[in-house]
Amino acid sequence: MDIQKVEEAFNLIIENTQTLEQELHTHFYDALIEQNVAYVEGKSSNEMVEKNNEKLHSLNLSQQEWQKAFQFVLIKGGQFAKLQANHQFTPDSIAYIINFIIDTLKPQKDISIVELGSGTGNMASTLLSNSDKNISYTGIEVDDLLIDLAASIADVIKLKVEFMQQDAVKPLLIEPSDVVISDLPIGFYPDDEEANNFHVATDKDEHTYAHHLLMEQALNYLKDDGIAIFLAPVDLLTSGQADELKGWMKDSAHLSALIALPQNLFKNSPKAIFVFDKKITNEPTFVYNLSSLTETEIVQQFMAEFTKNVL
Structure with a gap:
């Protein structure tokens, strides 16, 4: 470069x-x-x-x-x-780690990727411009400004992508994908009627978390042997409405890896990468504290441990 x-x-x-x-x-x-x-x-x-x-x-x-x-x-x-917090782009350093996870768990040359909440398109451009795979990419985004921005950047870079403007919680006109990714927008989903179609819907006197709905939605559009990768608060499984989320996971998803990211990357709450698949198994979750994304030795050690324990 x-x-x-x-x-x-x-x-x-x-x-x-x-x-x-x-x-x-x-x-x-x-x-x-x-x-x-x-x-x-x-x-x-x-x-x-x-x-x-x-x-x-x-x-x-x-x-x-x-x-x-x-x-x-x-x-x-x-x-x-x-931009509001949920519209901030996903940094390259995190996208590179996600790219490594995809390459490791999905070694085939041709794969399909769906991104729920594709935002400015930085995740897409990072993945597609740094991969040797033939990627069929579809980005789902409800905000018209962000989708126009992402599409215009992709046109300049000459990336083969497709963007769809839609609320990603609602039914999608897409085929099941090898990989679903999302830098999850954190907050409440206002449409209770739509939320009640999901297992993670809460019966508390409040709206259901949008990020929980998107996690379940991602698995709905994932192939049986596919993987879902989320960027979410590290306390995802202990925060509010966690019981509903874990109840859904028990019957529908397996958390294969949880990678805590360096706290200095985030202004507010620390985040982690969560890797799910659809295999209902008692295999333990690979948990790793990735303390730096800039020190080569630390990143290489993580990659070695991930490959050893998750494959």
């Missing part, structure tokens, strides 16, 4: 996005979508934007370099126009 080219691309994208933001009297993310469209189409009504996009084309960035440049753009955008 040529970091100098990534930095140059980042500066050109930011300059164009801020120019379009002022010209169109819109916010940063809408302007970024317009910039991506202008880049793909190779034309713009703004002469400076068009010239900068010509420079971007001449850089001839790889998919990995594009992905890194867009992550820096999204970080910068967060300084101008903050």
